[in-house]
Amino acid sequence: MDALLLAWFAANGRDLPWRHTKDPYAILVSEVMLQQTQVDRVIPRYLAWLERWPTAQALAAASPADVIRAWQGLGYNRRALNLHRAARHVAEHGWPDDLTALPGVGRYTADAVASFALGHSVLPVDTNVRRVQERTGHAFGPESGQALMDLGATICLSRIPRCGVCPLAEACPSRGRRYEPLRKQSRFEGSFRQRRAQTLRLVSSSARPVGELDAEAVAALERDGLVKLNEGVVALPV
Numbered sequence: 001m002d003a004l005l006l007a008w009f010a011a012n013g014r015d016l017p018w019r020h021t022k023d024p025y026a027i028l029v030s031e032v033m034l035q036q037t038q039v040d041r042v043i044p045r046y047l048a049w050l051e052r053w054p055t056a057q058a059l060a061a062a063s064p065a066d067v068i069r070a071w072q073g074l075g076y077n078r079r080a081l082n083l084h085r086a087a088r089h090v091a092e093h094g095w096p097d098d099l100t101a102l103p104g105v106g107r108y109t110a111d112a113v114a115s116f117a118l119g120h121s122v123l124p125v126d127t128n129v130r131r132v133q134e135r136t137g138h139a140f141g142p143e144s145g146q147a148l149m150d151l152g153a154t155i156c157l158s159r160i161p162r163c164g165v166c167p168l169a170e171a172c173p174s175r176g177r178r179y180e181p182l183r184k185q186s187r188f189e190g191s192f193r194q195r196r197a198q199t200l201r202l203v204s205s206s207a208r209p210v211g212e213l214d215a216e217a218v219a220a221l222e223r224d225g226l227v228k229l230n231e232g233v234v235a236l237p238v
């Protein structure tokens with residue numbers, strides 16, 4: 001199955017900017033952005049980020065406030081702070097042997113950096129990869145990582161897989177099946193996440209008296225280190 005998949009990937013793989021580099025910092029930036037944001041939205045933000053902060057050292061020298069501002073619109077802003085902390089760790093101590101020692105880096109992200117940047121023989125398993133593994137019942141090798149991601153993102157879709165154009169269809173026991181959605185996407189409109197995002201946007205444009213802001217959202221942002229409250233004024237951390 002790996003050979004079929006890799007032949008398909010050679011002709012149909014997505015041309016993504018982070019696939020043109022082996023720089024672990026650039027791969028880390030892309031993977032952290034992709035954790036909860038769609039590929040199309042990540043591409044321009046990734047390119048702008050690397051232009052502004054091309055190395056871990058450059059990002060480490062930035063202020064948290066600038067990093068939080070540059071992350072606006074990508075969502076789940078704690079990722080920005082964790083990426084910044086990770087860059088500071090790398091700038092000071094180098095890359096750790098165990099990449100999960102870096103803030104915000106879990107098993108999948110660590111394996112993705114190890115595989116795509118450092119050439120380690122490991123298969124990073126995200127939701128797309130796990131889905132293809134489960135449906136085909138095949139133990140794919142580490143060299144199939146990016147091909148599996150693309151197959152899961154474009155062909156072996158979660159609800160209605162496109163088996164008719166799948167390179168693995170002949171050997172796949174799940175061919176032709178349909179799947180119920182696992183869970184409804186939680187709504188952003190009217191959610192606490194939205195209130196937090198709105199509050200952070202206001203504070204990002206300028207420091208404000210806490211009385212002008214959503215107090216619950218300020219408290220949650222402060223707990224996460226995304227804002228500081230000082231003498232009744234809420235500001236980004238400097």
Ligand code: SF4
Pocket residue numbers: 132135136155156157161162163166167168169170172173174175176177
């Ligand atoms: S045949 Fe269908 S279920 Fe099997 S891997 Fe391909 S798209 Fe997924």
